[in-house]
Each structure stands twice: as C-alpha cells, then as structure tokens.
Amino acid sequence: MPALFAALFSAIASLIATVGEKLFLFAARRLPVIIAATALLVAIATSYILSMKTLATGLQQTIPQVVIDVWGWVMPGNAVPCLMAVLTARLIRWSYQRYEKLIVFKAKALSS
Numbered sequence: 001m002p003a004l005f006a007a008l009f010s011a012i013a014s015l016i017a018t019v020g021e022k023l024f025l026f027a028a029r030r031l032p033v034i035i036a037a038t039a040l041l042v043a044i045a046t047s048y049i050l051s052m053k054t055l056a057t058g059l060q061q062t063i064p065q066v067v068i069d070v071w072g073w074v075m076p077g078n079a080v081p082c083l084m085a086v087l088t089a090r091l092i093r094w095s096y097q098r099y100e101k102l103i104v105f106k107a108k109a110l111s112s
Helices: 002-062 065-074 079-111
Strands: none
Touching (some): 002 079
16 A cells, blocks of 8 residues: 555656646746836836826926916815826727727738
8 A cells, every 4th residue: 555655646746746847947938028028017107107297297387376276176186196097098998999900900811
C-alpha cells in the first residue's frame, strides 16, 4: 500500500510541476507586454485627468468672481469631478462605438 501511495503522490506531483512550469513560461513570455500595456493605460488615464483638471482651472481663472459665487449657490462642490466622469463616459462610449464599427467592417470584409 505505501508503494501505491508513493507512486500516486509522485504522479500527481509531477503533473502539478509540469502544469506549473507551462503556466510560468506562458506568464513569463507575456509579462512584459502586460506590464507595458498597464503602464500605457495608467499614463493615458493620468494625462486625461490632468488635462481635464487643467481645463477646469483655466476656465475658473477667466470667469469673473461673481459668476463663481453664483455657481457655488447652485452647483455642488464636486461638480468638476462629476463633469469629468460624464465626459469620460462619453469618450469611452465614443471609442467603443468606433471599435464596434471597425469590427463590423472587418466581418463584412471577411465574409464577402
């Protein structure tokens, strides 16, 4: 019985080692691409947020103080982040629609 247990344990350990090695090699080949894509996405998001904040700050400097005071009566304090969220959602929807049209165009080109 101990020999059967040892053989079974050895086979399972070998299988786990083989699968682990293949998984490690798969991840090692693609890890630089994943890191680069993540860094690019973070850079794009950061630059977008900073440009929106700069735009809002630039508008604030050109608007008279009376208008800013009246704006404070009607709008909440988090109006700029809300506006950024709305514009970001519109940008994501626009890019998704363009991507969807590209996929349909490619499907029609391949089917004909």
